[in-house]
Amino acid sequence: MKLNIAVLPGDGIGPEVTAQAVKVLKAIAMEFNHIFTFKKGLVGACAIDKTGNPLPEETIDICKKADAVLFGAIGDTKYDNDPNAKIRPEQGLLGIRQELGLYTNIRPIIAYEDLLNKSSLKVKQIKDTNILIYRELTGGIYFGKRYLSEDGNTASDTCEYNRFEIERIAHLAFKAAQSRKRKLTLVDKANVLESSRLWRRVVQDIAPQYPNVKLDYMYIDNAAMELIIRPRQFDVILTENMFGDILSEEASVIVGSIGLLASASIGDKYAMFEPIHGAYTKAANKGIANPIASILSVAMLLDHFGLYDEAALVREGVDKSLKLHITTPDLNNKYDNISTTKVGDFIEDFIQNPEETNLN
Numbered sequence: 026m027k028l029n030i031a032v033l034p035g036d037g038i039g040p041e042v043t044a045q046a047v048k049v050l051k052a053i054a055m056e057f058n059h060i061f062t063f064k065k066g067l068v069g070a071c072a073i074d075k076t077g078n079p080l081p082e083e084t085i086d087i088c089k090k091a092d093a094v095l096f097g098a099i100g101d102t103k104y105d106n107d108p109n110a111k112i113r114p115e116q117g118l119l120g121i122r123q124e125l126g127l128y129t130n131i132r133p134i135i136a137y138e139d140l141l142n143k144s145s146l147k148v149k150q151i152k153d154t155n156i157l158i159y160r161e162l163t164g165g166i167y168f169g170k171r172y173l174s175e176d177g178n179t180a181s182d183t184c185e186y187n188r189f190e191i192e193r194i195a196h197l198a199f200k201a202a203q204s205r206k207r208k209l210t211l212v213d214k215a216n217v218l219e220s221s222r223l224w225r226r227v228v229q230d231i232a233p234q235y236p237n238v239k240l241d242y243m244y245i246d247n248a249a250m251e252l253i254i255r256p257r258q259f260d261v262i263l264t265e266n267m268f269g270d271i272l273s274e275e276a277s278v279i280v281g282s283i284g285l286l287a288s289a290s291i292g293d294k295y296a297m298f299e300p301i302h303g304a305y306t307k308a309a310n311k312g313i314a315n316p317i318a319s320i321l322s323v324a325m326l327l328d329h330f331g332l333y334d335e336a337a338l339v340r341e342g343v344d345k346s347l348k349l350h351i352t353t354p355d356l357n358n359k360y361d362n363i364s365t366t367k368v369g370d371f372i373e374d375f376i377q378n379p380e381e382t383n384l385n
């Protein structure tokens with residue numbers, strides 16, 4: 026298969042982890058006789074530094090001409106502490122999501138057997154957790170009307186959804202549930218928010234089309250607690266943009282490190298794959314960033330194009346690296362010198378030689 030992949034490494038640890046993901050893709054292309062080509066684009070703080078724009082036109086163009094986008098991370102602490110900054114790195118990521126119409130963000134939360142003791146939660150609590158979060162990505166409060174009064178003392182952000190926006194992601198979430206444990210939990214705040222009540226109505230309306238899926242509902246505050254106390258009760262979680270952002274980051278506690286969580290952002294025409302972690306500026310260029318989330322995003326990319334054996338091999342490589350403790354310091358591995366590159370090299374070797382790869 027020929028795939029033209031746009032690579033947007035972004036900021037902070039983004040370039041380091043993305044380099045490992047590209048390495049893995051190249052190894053897969055070699056082993057399975059695919060032709061993957063890569064074209065880099067600027068996004069985020071580095072794009073602001075070079076062009077004044079967090080999402081240059083050229084980057085949008087590269088993404089639109091590609092079959093898929095591989096995204097690194099975005100953000101810089103210098104903007105975090107400046108509430109008056111008009112141009113921010115995050116506008117780059119939000120802009121791509123909007124430009125490419127990536128309305129569904131899929132975030133798998135899997136408690137790996139070999140990492141159960143890395144979580145700060147009890148092993149018996151998290152064992153066998155396997156959740157798919159379907160987060161709406163191009164609507165809600167992230168993209169609603171904003172207001173700041175002239176005196177700067179009053180501000181608002183609007184959370185707005187329409188039926189169509191809810192329906193299209195809800196269908197995908199129901200279908201995902203059908204291929205799993207057939208349970209879908211809609212997380213909202215329908216006891217307070219009108220927009221949440223719309224989510225419930227729309228999801229209830231389409232539920233009869235999926236009679237074999239058990240639909241239930243949970244308020245976001247309760248879900249935040251249940252996710253930690255009884256994560257195994259969840260199969261597919263469907264939720265709006267901001268709730269999904271918060272819940273998925275919380276879920277990283279189950280897995281042991283946010284450096285393990287991958288995601289796919291899908292629209293009708295384009296698809297982008299990215300780790301859920303941010304730029305983690307203070308860890309940049311130290312070789313300590315965990316590349317697994319980016320590498321697992323590659324597995325999601327391969328799945329997206331029906332390259333299931335290829336994706337499975339990448340996941341096997343990841344599993345083996347975790348089993349052998351070939352992990353970066355966020356997972357407190359028993360070796361203290363395993364760098365970002367070393368993890369990538371190990372998975373690359375595994376792809377080239379699955380039978381024989383060990384730590385050397």
Ligand code: IPM
Nearest residue numbers: 099100115118119270301303
């Ligand atoms: C994420 C991130 C982004 C979001 C930021 C960087 C804009 O936290 O992908 O989860 O809030 O969506």
